[in-house]
Amino acid sequence: MALAHILGVPRIGPNRELKFAQEACWRGEIDEAALQAVGSGIRQANWQRQHAAGLAFVTVGDFAFYDQMLNHVALLGCAPARFGFGATVGLREYFELARGNAACHAMEMTKWFDTNYHYLVPELRPDTGFSLGTDWLFDEVTEAQTAGFVPKPVLIGPLSFLWLAKEKTAGFDRLDLLDRLLPVYAQILARLKAQGVEWVQIDEPILALDLPAPWRAAFERAYHHLNAAGLKLLLASYFGPLRENLLVALKLPVAGVHVDCVRGGDELAQVVDWLPATKVLSAGVIDGRNIWKTDLAAVLDRFEGLHRRLGDRLWLAPSCSLLHVPVSLASETRLDPELRTWLAFADEKIVALATLKTAFNAGRHAVARELADNAQALASRRASPRVHDAAVGARVAALTPAHDVRNSPFAVRQAAQRARFRLPAFPTTTIGSFPQTAEIRSARARYRKDQLSEAGYAAAMQREIAHAVARQEALGLDVLVHGEAERNDMVEYFGEQLAGFAFSQTGWVQSYGSRCVKPPIIYGDVSRPHPMTVGWTVYAQSLTARPMKGMLTGPVTMLQWSFVRDDQPRAATALQIALAIRDEVADLEAAGIGIIQIDEPAYREGLPLRRADWPAYLDWASRAFRISASGVDDATQIHTHMCYSEFNDILPAIAAMDADVITIETSRSDMELLRGFGDFSYPNEIGPGVYDIHSPRVPSTAEMTRLLDKAVEVIAPEKLWVNPDCGLKTRGWPETEAALSNMVEAAQRLRQQHGDRAAAGAESGVLA
Numbered sequence: 001m002a003l004a005h006i007l008g009v010p011r012i013g014p015n016r017e018l019k020f021a022q023e024a025c026w027r028g029e030i031d032e033a034a035l036q037a038v039g040s041g042i043r044q045a046n047w048q049r050q051h052a053a054g055l056a057f058v059t060v061g062d063f064a065f066y067d068q069m070l071n072h073v074a075l076l077g078c079a080p081a082r083f084g085f086g087a088t089v090g091l092r093e094y095f096e097l098a099r100g101n102a103a104c105h106a107m108e109m110t111k112w113f114d115t116n117y118h119y120l121v122p123e124l125r126p127d128t129g130f131s132l133g134t135d136w137l138f139d140e141v142t143e144a145q146t147a148g149f150v151p152k153p154v155l156i157g158p159l160s161f162l163w164l165a166k167e168k169t170a171g172f173d174r175l176d177l178l179d180r181l182l183p184v185y186a187q188i189l190a191r192l193k194a195q196g197v198e199w200v201q202i203d204e205p206i207l208a209l210d211l212p213a214p215w216r217a218a219f220e221r222a223y224h225h226l227n228a229a230g231l232k233l234l235l236a237s238y239f240g241p242l243r244e245n246l247l248v249a250l251k252l253p254v255a256g257v258h259v260d261c262v263r264g265g266d267e268l269a270q271v272v273d274w275l276p277a278t279k280v281l282s283a284g285v286i287d288g289r290n291i292w293k294t295d296l297a298a299v300l301d302r303f304e305g306l307h308r309r310l311g312d313r314l315w316l317a318p319s320c321s322l323l324h325v326p327v328s329l330a331s332e333t334r335l336d337p338e339l340r341t342w343l344a345f346a347d348e349k350i351v352a353l354a355t356l357k358t359a360f361n362a363g364r365h366a367v368a369r370e371l372a373d374n375a376q377a378l379a380s381r382r383a384s385p386r387v388h389d390a391a392v393g394a395r396v397a398a399l400t401p402a403h404d405v406r407n408s409p410f411a412v413r414q415a416a417q418r419a420r421f422r423l424p425a426f427p428t429t430t431i432g433s434f435p436q437t438a439e440i441r442s443a444r445a446r447y448r449k450d451q452l453s454e455a456g457y458a459a460a461m462q463r464e465i466a467h468a469v470a471r472q473e474a475l476g477l478d479v480l481v482h483g484e485a486e487r488n489d490m491v492e493y494f495g496e497q498l499a500g501f502a503f504s505q506t507g508w509v510q511s512y513g514s515r516c517v518k519p520p521i522i523y524g525d526v527s528r529p530h531p532m533t534v535g536w537t538v539y540a541q542s543l544t545a546r547p548m549k550g551m552l553t554g555p556v557t558m559l560q561w562s563f564v565r566d567d568q569p570r571a572a573t574a575l576q577i578a579l580a581i582r583d584e585v586a587d588l589e590a591a592g593i594g595i596i597q598i599d600e601p602a603y604r605e606g607l608p609l610r611r612a613d614w615p616a617y618l619d620w621a622s623r624a625f626r627i628s629a630s631g632v633d634d635a636t637q638i639h640t641h642m643c644y645s646e647f648n649d650i651l652p653a654i655a656a657m658d659a660d661v662i663t664i665e666t667s668r669s670d671m672e673l674l675r676g677f678g679d680f681s682y683p684n685e686i687g688p689g690v691y692d693i694h695s696p697r698v699p700s701t702a703e704m705t706r707l708l709d710k711a712v713e714v715i716a717p718e719k720l721w722v723n724p725d726c727g728l729k730t731r732g733w734p735e736t737e738a739a740l741s742n743m744v745e746a747a748q749r750l751r752q753q754h755g756d757r758a759a760a761g762a763e764s765g766v767l768a
């Protein structure tokens with residue numbers, strides 16, 4: 001008898017109940033008890049669903065009022081000492097750790113592996129102590145038992161916990177804290193055992209990463225220690241193949257191992273070979289990272305033999321926690337009905353898991369109808385003309401090496417562009433968006449609800465554009481933008497106009513805390529039926545004699561922030577998007593727009609988890625960008641923009657994009673991020689952000705001048721642009737104008753100091 005279980009479910013609730021309750025609690029509109037009641041309701045509903053589907057357990061410990069890593073900080077009694085909270089925190093302190101308070105800034109947040117979920121980073125010091133802290137996990141176990149369920153608690157394993165944490169002082173190694181941490185894990189396990197728990201799932205997702213030898217070696221010691229508690233431990237790895245960590249994982253003294261058979265499917269045979277005869281194998285057969293229906297017959301074909309061999313030692317599961325997919329398709333009434341049949345959100349994945357379990361245990365005939373429906377949905381998806389557009393295929397097939405190189409090398413383009421635009425030295429610009437005011441948002445909302453006509457909406461947006469252009473001229477900026485008033489979101493805006501993209505109504509996924517995102521669904525071949533930005537940009541250009549930058553989102557970012565097709569490689573989808581952007585670039589150029597920015601803020605976050613896989617990714621990612629950008633004349637200037645990134649280890653791949661100008665976020669690192677560009681001798685022009693747009697604080701001219709002085713130390717002055725870190729859509733106008741005015745003044749000071757390159761360029765005569 002194969003068992004079925006899940007590693008975790010979304011905790012936001014089907015209608016984002018958790019978000020609304022959290023935010024109401026933070027505003028003081030509801031008390032903690034009311035928030036607790038919402039949390040309990042979400043947990044009960046989740047468990048009920050797992051129970052109803054016939055899963056062997058309900059998973060407990062996947063719920064969190066903010067973040068699962070922060071729950072572990074509370075559980076392990078290691079809240080950063082700077083908050084002064086002691087070993088046990090309550091909900092109020094917990095939220096202060098996440099969001100900061102008057103005296104302490106919030107804990108840092110960073111991306112959870114290669115997902116778009118962000119966790120709070122535990123802070124470690126040589127003297128960090130651990131102890132049994134907050135009781136929530138144990139309370140939830142009791143809560144599940146009281147409701148009549150069999151709980152399988154889930155913990156983040158000690159090695160992943162330490163790996164994902166950060167050393168807050170130099171000169172010590174957080175792995176040294178393991179010996180202090182293990183006894184607390186042992187205490188947790190002992191307490192769970194006393195509560196009558198049989199199985200505990202311990203997640204060690206770092207097994208899918210390149211690990212230094214001491215970390216790999218530490219696994220055995222750690223799990224010997226934990227095994228002594230006498231509970232059955234299921235060691236869960238996910239998000240990728242185990243590779244050189246495979247033996248480490250399979251030889252650990254635990255009762256079972258979960259592996260990701262979606263991303264790590266190639267090594268299944270090896271896993272089975274090495275699986276000790278007593279261990280359970282939990283096979284992650286349903287993709288927990290994407291929203292497509294699983295091919296149930298294919299899973300049965302692949303695993304039936306194994307099931308005969310392993311019997312009840314084979315467990316079935318999604319590949320990872322379902323945290324990364326939306327809750328339910330139930331309320332999707334507006335999705336195209338055919339497309340809807342191809343999808344499975346968390347609830348539907350749980351049902352599919354139950355179907356698989358029955359098929360394994362009672363034979364395929366026992367779920368013949370479910371299997372037939374599944375096969376039909378998959379067949380319709382494979383054959384659908386909605387998915388396959390022969391013209392797109394032909395265009396991709398016809399791509400030649402000439403499509404992803406500009407006509408001339410950078411030096412020639414640079415000369416042509418200088419002759420054309422005659423910008424001063426240290427040209428000033430912004431990253432694209434200007435404040436999204438309440439009026440803008442209300443106009444968009446009314447337009448969407450048909451309360452504002454198309455013409456009324458266009459007029460409102462034109463007024464915003466005219467306002468932004470007038471403000472920029474008054475400030476004396478050199479390269480202007482139209483302000484992106486008409487854009488709700490930098491991916492959605494384009495996705496809504498491209499063929500091959502669909503949008504759910506309630507497909508929310510937690511990003512961090514109470515923040516959720518609703519990623520577009522790329523289901524078919526991508527093409528661009530009509531221009532997407534030309535009208536707004538040309539209107540903006542008509543209002544000014546200064547160059548107006550066209551603003552686009554790049555192919556890698558569109559891919560990275562969407563649910564992507566699983567029936568072709570990501571690279572293939574990226575190429576299709578790149579061609580659609582290329583069309584838009586061509587139309588902008590033809591309409592007289594001489595400077596075009598293609599944003600790629602997600603370029604770095606697309607990096608695979610394993611370094612060995614980086615070159616292949618960077619190769620297709622940079623090619624996709626170049627395909628989108630290379631169809632233009634030498635005198636058309638291509639910009640790109642990236643933010644919140646460590647760039648140093650991918651500089652060659654950034655240079656390989658061959659944008660004429662790149663703007664990056666550097667102010668918060670005090671220009672340290674720029675140093676790498678200098679050391680690498682980054683060949684093209686570069687605009688290091690001189691002020692942080694994440695705060696309403698207005699930096700002084702002196703501050704920005706100091707940052708620019710630092711920039712001049714590492715980058716030749718004639719290559720430097722002056723701009724903020726990122727777009728200004730979350731800011732208000734008053735602070736935006738004040739900051740930009742100081743920024744323009746800083747650029748003027750630099751010009752006085754270093755001379756004006758436009759004059760120099762004109763005199764040199766290269767350009768005539």
Ligand code: GLN
Pocket residue numbers: 431432433484490551599601641642643726727728729
């Ligand atoms: N052009 C976009 C903006 O200014 C860029 C946003 C981003 O990089 N995340 O809003």
Ligand code: ZN
Pocket residue numbers: 431601641642643644725726727
């Ligand atoms: Zn940015």
